[in-house]
Amino acid sequence: MGLLTLLRKLKRSDREARILVLGLDNAGKTSCLKRLSDEDITHIMPTQGFNIKSLVHDGFKLNVWDIGGQRTIRPYWRNYYESTDGLVYVVDSADRRRLEESGVELQLLLEETKLAGVPLLVFANKQDLINALPAHEIADAMNLHAIRDRPWQIQACSAKSGDGLSEGMEWMVKNMKTQ
Amino acid sequence: MFTLLHNLYKYCKKRREREVSIVIIGLDNAGKSTLLSVLKGAVDHSVTPTWGFTSETIAEGRHKVTYFDLGGGKKIRGIWPRYFSEVYGVIYIVDSADTDRLAESKDALFSSIDDSRLAGKPILIVANKQDLPNAQSADAVALSLGLDTVRKSSYRIVGGVARTLPGSPIDPNLAKGMRWMMDMIQNNFEELSVRVQKQTEEQRALEKKEADERRARVEKMREERRRQQEL
Ligand SMILES: Nc1nc2c(ncn2[C@@H]2O[C@H](COP(=O)(O)OP(=O)(O)OP(=O)(O)O)[C@@H](O)[C@H]2O)c(=O)[nH]1
Ligand SMILES: Nc1nc2c(ncn2[C@@H]2O[C@H](COP(=O)(O)OP(=O)(O)OP(=O)(O)O)[C@@H](O)[C@H]2O)c(=O)[nH]1
Ligand SMILES: [Mg+2]
Ligand SMILES: [Mg+2]
Numbered sequence: 001m002g003l004l005t006l007l008r009k010l011k012r013s014d015r016e017a018r019i020l021v022l023g024l025d026n027a028g029k030t031s032c033l034k035r036l037s038d039e040d041i042t043h044i045m046p047t048q049g050f051n052i053k054s055l056v057h058d059g060f061k062l063n064v065w066d067i068g069g070q071r072t073i074r075p076y077w078r079n080y081y082e083s084t085d086g087l088v089y090v091v092d093s094a095d096r097r098r099l100e101e102s103g104v105e106l107q108l109l110l111e112e113t114k115l116a117g118v119p120l121l122v123f124a125n126k127q128d129l130i131n132a133l134p135a136h137e138i139a140d141a142m143n144l145h146a147i148r149d150r151p152w153q154i155q156a157c158s159a160k161s162g163d164g165l166s167e168g169m170e171w172m173v174k175n176m177k178t179q
Numbered sequence: 180m181f182t183l184l185h186n187l188y189k190y191c192k193k194r195r196e197r198e199v200s201i202v203i204i205g206l207d208n209a210g211k212s213t214l215l216s217v218l219k220g221a222v223d224h225s226v227t228p229t230w231g232f233t234s235e236t237i238a239e240g241r242h243k244v245t246y247f248d249l250g251g252g253k254k255i256r257g258i259w260p261r262y263f264s265e266v267y268g269v270i271y272i273v274d275s276a277d278t279d280r281l282a283e284s285k286d287a288l289f290s291s292i293d294d295s296r297l298a299g300k301p302i303l304i305v306a307n308k309q310d311l312p313n314a315q316s317a318d319a320v321a322l323s324l325g326l327d328t329v330r331k332s333s334y335r336i337v338g339g340v341a342r343t344l345p346g347s348p349i350d351p352n353l354a355k356g357m358r359w360m361m362d363m364i365q366n367n368f369e370e371l372s373v374r375v376q377k378q379t380e381e382q383r384a385l386e387k388k389e390a391d392e393r394r395a396r397v398e399k400m401r402e403e404r405r406r407q408q409e410l
Binding site: 097100101103104107122134135136139140143144145146147148151152153154155167170171174175 | 232261262386396397401
């Protein structure tokens, strides 16, 4: 089920919602989104600025913002916080070395007032790799249990196989509190 | 006279503002999120599995109760104890029709109630899904869970149906169970709140220490990376 199918299932009174997709470089943000849109994911380059995916259905518009995660770009993340309805944070589940770094960056995001109360979906991506950590170990390493001020969900997924992606987005769309 | 009234007002206000939290746990598919949706005011018949945390704050008499709904799947259960410090009580839900998993549910229940952070806190066990034809009665579930070996004062088991029809109120048996829990909390409030505060502070301090250590490790790693790039 792609994003558009998901959107069709929704009966929302809202006209527009905005989802922000963040995470370290190489986590698979762009791949996840392209996969959800049934696009080819074999030739994806690191995102230098941002990609935006807009989907319209029945008068409802879903805007998904995918921002580059390279260290030099991260300071610009804050330009995108405004009026975010849902935060998707993508993690490379096989990159144990950078898991803590990923958690530290997420912690900073959670402290942002503009993102206060925004539901958090963590995509534990690249589960197709044999050395991928299970979702609960990632939740632990990233200290997700310390979050009290918003709903969060960790979804094991793989942009490569497509597993878990629509389940995650379905949770997100259900938990967004759009005005 | 005025000061007396004023003090009375302050006293009442303080009593009114009692904030407590309760954690809802139990195996996956037991009906935790369904119950939360009912407490919130509208049953959700299309719940999806929880792999994390949701909370809902609801006024119950003079209490402001925050319910934590956690994932129950085998691979997410590990987060439960992280919430034990700050709760005043526990709702433990069992799928009474899933007889194959009662033993698993028993293990999950006991590894929770044996945790010292929950000692003496009220535990409401819900033998859920009594509407299903193959559901075991609350008594049978109690026996399967081995509840006869637990000190009786701090737990209670009720049979019930969390998933109501849309527009219907909460199952009266469940409502009775919840009232028991709130009474237990209210009657022991002073003692409980001292413990909860102390445990919560300890938990926060531990979490802060862990976070600081993580931050320091990440800083060191970044430093090393910078050095390597310069070489
Ligand atoms: N095995 C595997 N590889 C993946 C998966 N998702 C992404 N990748 C690979 O990971 C690399 C990075 O993917 P991107 O989608 O560009 O990552 P990104 O998070 O958008 O990176 P930036 O744009 O630099 O922030 C690419 O080589 C992808 O092919 C996955 O689920 N499994
Ligand atoms: N027949 C019946 N079904 C119920 C009842 N309560 C919940 N269910 C169903 O049981 C399934 C699981 O319910 P959830 O509320 O998602 O269970 P959960 O405990 O939150 O599960 P996890 O989030 O995976 O831990 C859903 O299909 C519910 O509709 C009940 O009282 N009777
Ligand atoms: Mg990208
Ligand atoms: Mg649930």
